[in-house]
Amino acid sequence: MRKFTAVHPILLATALSLMAACSSGTVASQPGEGSSATGSAAATVDPSKISGLDIVSDNSEQSSCPYATSYPAVPGAAAMTAAMKHDVDRRLAEFRASACQPGSNSAAEQGPELNISHEFLVASGDVLGVRLSTQDRSTSVGDGLSTRTYWYDGKTGTYRTALGLIADGSRDAFVSALKKELRRREGVVASTLDAALDDPANRAAAVDDLAFTSDGGLRVSFDRGEVGVPAAGRYTVTFSEKTATAWLSAFGKRAQRQSVHPDAHLDVGATSTPAESAPAQAAVGDDNTDCKKVKCVALTFDDGPAAPETSTLLTYLAQYKARVTFFTVGQNVVAHPDLVRAEAKAGHEVGNHSWNHPDLTRLSTREIRYQLNRTSAAIKAATGKAPTLFRPPYGAVDAKVTAATTLSPVLWNVDTEDWKYPDAKKVAATVISKVSRNDVVLMHDIHPTSVAAVPEILRVLTARGYHFVTVSHLRATD
Ligand code: ZN
Secondary structure, rough: OOOOOOHHHHHHHHHHHHHHOOOOOOOOEEEEEEEEOOEEEEEOOHHHHOOOOOOOOOOOOOOOOOOOEEEEEEOOOOHHHHHHHHHHHHHHHHHHHHHHHOOOOOOOOOOEEEEEEEEEEEEEEEEEEEEEEEEEEOOOOOEEEEEEEEEEEOOEEEEEEEEHHHHHHHEEEEEEHHHHHHHHOOOEEEHHHHHHHOOHHHHHHHOOEEEEEEEOEEEEEOOOOOOHHHHHHHEEEEEEEHHHHEEEEEHHHHHHHHHOOOOOEEEEOOOOOOOOOHHHOOOOOOOOOOOOOEEEEEEEEEEOOOOOOOHHHHHHHOOOOOOOOOEEEEHHHHOHHHHHHHHOOOOOOOEEEEOOOOHHHHOOOOHHHHHHHHHHHHHHHHHHOOEEEEEOOOOOOOHHHHHHOOEEEEOOOEEEOOOOOOOOOEEEEEEHHHHHOOOOEEEEOOOOHHHHHHHHHHHHHHHHHHHOHHHHHHHHHH
C-alpha cells in the first residue's frame, strides 16, 4: 500500500496558482466554472444521448508515472476524432518519454503528471463541439492548464478548428477586436500579443479555444503565458451575441444556434447501428458469504465504465455468480450510465474513482470535493444509490484527501499492472499466482485484454475454493 504524506511545497504553490488562474476561466473540469461576469457557459450536454459514443481512455495507475487521458469518439465524426487522437497521442508520447523513464523520479516526491480530460460543448443537430483540457505538471512552475476546442460540421462532413467558427473574410476584424480588448487587461504584453495573433501561423495555435455562451455570445480563452505574463494566468474574452454574429462562418452560426437552442438529437451522418444494450442480469438475493469461514477475494475494476468492455465483463461475472467492485470515473459514468446501472443491478459494488483521474493529493480541498462529489452524484443518478467507497487515482491519498470526503478510501494488495501489458494470459497468470485469502486485486475494465483474462481467473480461483465478493462485503465479514 502506498501513501503520500509529503507535498512538495513548490508544486503545491503551482497547484494553488493554477487554481487561481482557472477560477476566471471557462474550463468545466474545474470547480467554479459556469457563471462569471462575462456570461454563462452553454447548457450542459448529456453524453449518454450520443448513440455509439466511445470514450477513449488511457491511464496509468502508477504514482511514478501518473497520466490519464481521454477523448470522445463519436460515430460519424471520424476526422474530428482523428484530430483529438493525434493531439492526445503526441502529448502522451512526450510525457512518457520525458517523465516515465525508470529511475527518472521516485514515488516519494511528487514528480510530473499529465491529465487530459474532455467535455462536450455542443452535441446536437449537425454540430459537435468538444473541449480537451490538458493539465501538464511535467515541467516547472510556468506549466499548467491548456485547452483546445474541436468542432465537427455534420452537414459538410468536415472537422473544423476553433477558428473555423469565424468566416475567412472576418478573421482580421475579429482578431483586431480581440487585441483591442486584451490590450486593456493587466498583465498582457503587447509584443507577446502581437506575436501570437498577427502571424496567421501562430494565430491558429493561440486562438484555439472558442465556444459559445448560453445566450449566443462568443467566448475566447487563452492559456497561461500565451498573450501575457504567466503569473497573470488565463485570459478570457467574451463578445456579445450581436458582435460575434457578424464574424461567424455559416458553420459558426449553426454552432451558435445549437449552443443556445439545442436540437433534441445529434446527427452527424453516422450510419445508424443498433445501440448495444447493457446486460440485464439481476443479483439473486443477498450475498451470505462469510469471509471469516471461507476464502474470499475482492476483484476491483477501475477507470470504467467502457463500452463494450464493461458489458462483456458483466457477462463473464454472471456466469460464475461473482461479485466485484467497480471504481468508476465520473466522465465515463455520464457517458454510459446504463452500464453503471447494470453493474449495480447485478449485485456489484460501484465506487468512486474521481471525475477525471487526477492525483488528488495535488489538489485543493475544494477541487478534491469537486472531483469526488460530482462523480458520486453521477453514480447516484445512474443507480439510485450514492457510493460509500472511493479509490484514489494512483493510490495517492493523504490526510487532506481523506479529510475532504466522507467516502472511505480503498487501495489494493495485488497490483496486476494490467494497464502496462496488453496480454490476457499474463494478466490471468499474475492474479492467479499472486492472490491470497481476502486480498483486494486491482484491474482495469477499460482494457479488452484485462476483461479477456477474467474467465480464466474466475475458473481457476473458483476451483481453489475462492468466493468473489465486493470490497464492502469483505470489510464487513473479514
Ligand atoms: Zn485509475
